[in-house]
Amino acid sequence: MNCEAAYELMMKCIDNEIDCDEKWLLEKHLDSCPDCSLEFKSLRETVKLLDEVEMEEAPEGIEKKVISRIMQEDEMKAQNKERIMKVAACFALILGWFEIAYAFMYASVLNLAAGYFRVFIHSTDRFENILMEIWYAAISLSAKLISLGRIAELVINDFTNMYGTVIFAGALLVFAGLYMLNSVRKMVRR
Amino acid sequence: MTDEALVIKRAQEGDLKAFEELVVKYKKLVYNMCFRMLKDRYDAEDGTQEAFIKIYRGLRAYNGRSKFSTWALKITSNMCIDLIRKRKIQTVPIEDYNIKDDSSPEKHFIDSETKKDINKAVNELPEKYRTVIIYYHFMNLSYAEISDILGEPMSIVKNRIYRARLMLKNKFSERKGGYYELRGSV
Numbered sequence: 001m002n003c004e005a006a007y008e009l010m011m012k013c014i015d016n017e018i019d020c021d022e023k024w025l026l027e028k029h030l031d032s033c034p035d036c037s038l039e040f041k042s043l044r045e046t047v048k049l050l051d052e053v054e055m056e057e058a059p060e061g062i063e064k065k066v067i068s069r070i071m072q073e074d075e076m077k078a079q080n081k082e083r084i085m086k087v088a089a090c091f092a093l094i095l096g097w098f099e100i101a102y103a104f105m106y107a108s109v110l111n112l113a114a115g116y117f118r119v120f121i122h123s124t125d126r127f128e129n130i131l132m133e134i135w136y137a138a139i140s141l142s143a144k145l146i147s148l149g150r151i152a153e154l155v156i157n158d159f160t161n162m163y164g165t166v167i168f169a170g171a172l173l174v175f176a177g178l179y180m181l182n183s184v185r186k187m188v189r190r
Numbered sequence: 191m192t193d194e195a196l197v198i199k200r201a202q203e204g205d206l207k208a209f210e211e212l213v214v215k216y217k218k219l220v221y222n223m224c225f226r227m228l229k230d231r232y233d234a235e236d237g238t239q240e241a242f243i244k245i246y247r248g249l250r251a252y253n254g255r256s257k258f259s260t261w262a263l264k265i266t267s268n269m270c271i272d273l274i275r276k277r278k279i280q281t282v283p284i285e286d287y288n289i290k291d292d293s294s295p296e297k298h299f300i301d302s303e304t305k306k307d308i309n310k311a312v313n314e315l316p317e318k319y320r321t322v323i324i325y326y327h328f329m330n331l332s333y334a335e336i337s338d339i340l341g342e343p344m345s346i347v348k349n350r351i352y353r354a355r356l357m358l359k360n361k362f363s364e365r366k367g368g369y370y371e372l373r374g375s376v
Contacts, residue, residue, distance in 0.1 A: 007352075011348075011351075011352045011355070014355075039359075042359050042362070042363055043355060043356070043359050045359075045362075046355060046358050046359040046362055047327070047355060049304065049308055049362070050308065050312075050323065050327035050328070050355075050358070051327055053305065053308055053309070053327070053328050055218055055219075055222045055328060055329065056218075056221065056222055056225060057218065057221075058217035058218050058220075058221035058222075058238065059221070059235050059238075062213070062217055062221070062235065062238055062239065062242075063210050063213040063214050063217060064210075065239055066210075066213050066238075066239050066242040066243065066246075067206055067209070067210050067213070069239060069243060070206065070209075070243055070246055071206070073243070
């Protein structure tokens with residue numbers, strides 16, 4: 001066995017990974033090679049010294065510090081989330097208010113019209129008056145229904161509107177892009 | 191399921207008490223890696239806290255395929271590398287390593303002078319050799335674990351450790367002259 005191979009076995013021996021045959025081979029080589037023998041001796045001493053260095057103890061109470069920092073971070077995250085939710089709610093409220101006002105606009109216009117209708121065509125005939133009352137009730141009720149329907153529509157459609165707009169914009173972009181590509185291709189051909 | 195797997199599972203579900211158990215169990219390893227890489231006690235303490243927070247946040251990604259310690263040390267090692275890059279931590283050699291514990295001499299076989307020498311020699315090694323020596327000899331990690339943490343094949347890790355030992359041996363024989371002879375036979 002040469003010294004190169006012996007070196008490999010020396011390391012194996014130090015790591016306690018050597019088997020009987022290899023150990024025998026190594027011992028045989030060390031007996032015949034004083035250089036390797038000396039090398040092995042000082043190598044083992046070095047490793048022994050290294051292994052005697054102990055690990056340091058971790059600072060006292062570090063686990064408590066870690067846990068309290070995690071809890072602090074979590075709390076801050078929750079606070080931030082709450083803040084964002086509040087801002088979003090305010091925003092939604094303002095937007096929603098506009099939408100509702102818009103929806104009720106129809107209702108109030110219709111109500112107004114019905115009221116004027118009742119005032120202007122005021123008859124002395126009782127039967128006519130009852131008819132007029134029924135007419136007014138029908139118009140104002142329908143106005144209320146329309147505005148309710150309008151609100152429901154707004155709530156349901158807001159989502160679809162949003163996606164619709166996105167898809168529409170996307171299609172427009174793709175169209176414009178393809179159109180431009182095509183014109184560039186035409187120009188290059190010329 | 192072993193006890194530890196159970197504790198890890200509870201911690202993964204957000205149980206801080208369970209996570210505290212894990213911190214207690216692995217704080218020594220994580221702290222020593224931080225201390226060795228950052229080379230300063232205060233930085234190491236900060237780093238250890240930081241590393242454990244990172245470990246907690248990433249706990250769901252742990253799938254039990256490797257040992258928990260290996261996985262945790264991998265995160266710690268990456269974090270230390272980031273810290274060194276970011277803060278440009280000055281890497282001054284640790285001279286007073288373990289001196290704190292010298293009040294209990296019966297536990298130690300080597301005197302502080304020799305300890306200083308060992309630390310100095312190890313710190314003088316090129317970074318990649320220093321790291322493997324620290325992991326293998328000071329932190330008692332196996333070749334497989336080191337190869338996992340560093341992301342290098344085991345053969346390369348082994349070779350690096352072998353070469354590092356030779357370098358150290360040469361350094362010791364240079365520095366101490368007949369030191370080995372004084373310590374008696376092997």
